[in-house]
Amino acid sequence: MAKRLMMGNEAIGEGAIQAGCRFYAGYPITPQNELTAYMAKRMPEVNGVFIQSESELAAISMLYGASLVGARTMTSSSSPGISLMQEGISYMAGAELPCVIANIQRGGPGLGNISGAQGDYFQATRGGGHGDYRTLVLAPHSVQEMFHLTREAFDLADRYRSPVIILGDGVLGQMMEPMEIQPPKASLAKGGDPESRIQDPAKKDWILDGCQGREPRSIKSLILGENSLEKHNERLAEKYKEMEKEIRYEAVEIEDAQAILVAFGTSARICKEAMHRARKEGLKVGLIRPITLFPFPKEIILENAPRIKGYLTVEMNLGQMVEDVRLAVSGRCPVHFYGRPAGGFPEVEIIIEKIKEILG
Amino acid sequence: MREEIVIAGFGGQGIMFAGTLLAQGAMEEDLQVTFFPSYGAEMRGGTANCNLIISDEEIGSPVVINSSAALMLNQPSLDKFEKRMKGKGLLIINSSLVDREVERKDLEIIKIPATEMAERLGNVKVANMIALGAYLKKSRIISLESVIKSLPKVLGERKRDLLEVNQKALREGGGLIK
Structure with missing residues (x-):
């Protein structure tokens, strides 16, 4: 397979097209504009729909509509824009509608700046909008992963009828x-080949595609009957539990490690470099890179906790994923943190220093 | 082997093009490479820069903090990036658009009248290729031929008519280095 040079934003777009996404709505914002532009160019070529919406809330609401008639749908934005979409994301989680949302994070809070950051970890992994819901969260760390995780995201969204x-x-x-x-x-999702679903969205047996010859269906997030909302929420919770089957992570050189780095996305790239350099100095250090942030890969982190001197969580924020690491570890070993917020980058030299401190 | 490169100049000088071309060439030689542009807040006519890392090992952050090589196509770029270079770094300067001397004494400096040479070739926009050609010959990080081979792919069909002048500029730049 020939390699090609591709930008991360565009790799997400191509992954979506290949997954059969034929409906994209979005509103421009740096640093994800190339993705919107890529979809504007590609959608007409594959008979898909591209809409530059009047706002982020309009974009996510358009996904609600397109998803309930069976389309594979996507929107993308960057941090402030994702905040504006939270109402629609909560509605889609409530109505159990699949969609894929790419958040190419920038620095916050507020308009912040346009530099890369990881300040939206809490927002992404705790639901983000109102109500007792979660969404699957995938965290790529390379252009290659931006392509194939996006492609898989559509299968996961359909499988769990959930925003990803x-x-x-x-x-x-x-x-x-x-x-x-x-x-x-082959599709990750059970229930067949994603290609066949692309050809025939009617294979989704819950969509609203005209009820001639069958019982009418309804899709909504307003559930007023006595006790019925509680039951609905409990069923959603079961679904979130079931999502744990999808947990994935990359573990590098953890077998003999005495200190383990935990990082995702760009921070994980920096940690890999730090880890390789530290190994050359003879330091026994490994890396666990969560690829699903929700559900979080807590087992592997718990398993290794009793035998190591400590974890070092590295993030481009002031400490968000570190809380999930601490929950997973449950006090079985020390959990340290090194973070740079809103446009700062963790430095390889400082990571190595901190590894040395942990190893004593 | 690991090289961290900054290419900088005015918007319109083909900074992103030169960076993309170098990245494509490195990929053709099966090296690891990342390209990271300055983006968003830049304006047309303002300054533009891009970061490249070329390595035989997996690359962490694509953002260059201290570069081991710099191609500075105008003076504001030199003002900004000279102090951020690593000691013994290779600094290529477009002397057509830079009036001052370099302050650092610990750098390897090559001055090239790239804009004037490009004008003589009939297209002022290929000053970037003259600088890149010189850089490739001097650093030997990848071969000039790999970059020339990558040109059609990066230029695309629409700009096929510019292929020859870009090739010529790369070779002229390379020819300045003995």
């Missing part, structure tokens, strides 16, 4: 590196 968030950042969105457009592999 791709949590990238400005660095991953803007950078170019070599990648391969691999042919679609």
Whole structure:
């Protein structure tokens, strides 16, 4: 397979097209504009729909409509724009409508700046909008992963009838590196080949496609009957529990490690470099890179806790994922944190220093 | 092997093009490479820059803090990036648009009248290729031929008519280095 040079934002777009996404609505914002532009160019070529909406709330609401008639749908934005979409994301979670939302994070709070950051971890992994819901969250760390995780995100969204968030950042969105457009592999989701679903959305047995010859269906998030909302929420909770089957992570050189780094996305790239350099100095350090941020890969983190001297969580924020690491570890070993907020980058030298401190 | 490069100049000088071309060439030589542009807040006519990392090992952050090489196509770029270079770094300067001397004493400096040479080739916009050609010959990070081979792909069909002048500029730039 020939390699090609591709920008992260565009790799997400191509992954979506290959997954059969034929409806994209979005509103421009740096640093994800190349994704919106890519969809504007590609959608007409595949007989899909591209809409530059009048606002972010309009974009997510358009996804609600397109998703309930069976389309594979996507929107993308960056942090402030994702905040504006939270009403629609909550509604889609409530109505159990699949969609894929790419958040190419920038610095916050407020309009912040346009530099890459990881300040939206809490928002992404705790639901983000109102109500007792979660969304699947995938965190790519390379252009290659931006392509194939996006492609898989559509299968996961359909499987769980849930919004799926791709949590990238400005660095991953803007950078170019070599990648391969691999042919679609077998679908992650049970229930068949995603290609057949692309051809025939009617294979989704819950969509609103005209009820001639069958009982009418309804899709809504307003559930007023006595006790029925509580039951609905409990069923959603079961679904979130079931999502734990999808947990994935990358573990690098953890077998003999005495200190383990935990990082995702751009921070994980920096940690890999730090880890390789530290290994050359003879330091026994490994890396766990969560790829699903929700559900969080807590088992692997718990398993290794009793035998190591400590974890070091590295993030481009002031400490968000570190709370999930601490929950997973449950006090079985020390959990340290090193973070740079809103446009700062963790430094390899400082990571190595901190590893040395942990190893004593 | 690891090289961290900053290419900078005015918007319109082909800074992103030169960076993309170098990245494509590195990929053709099966090296690891990342390209990271300055984005968003830049204006037309303002300054533009891009970061490249070329390595035989997996690359972490694509953002260059201290560069081991710099191609500075105008003076504001030199003002900004000279102090951020690593010691013994290779600094290529477009002397057509830079009036001052370099302050650092610990750098390897090559001055090239790239804009004037490009004008003589009939297209002022290929000053970037002259600087890149010189850089490639001097650094030997990848071969000039790999970059020339990558040109058609990066230029695309629409700009096929500019292929020849870009090739010529790369070779002229390379020819300045003995």
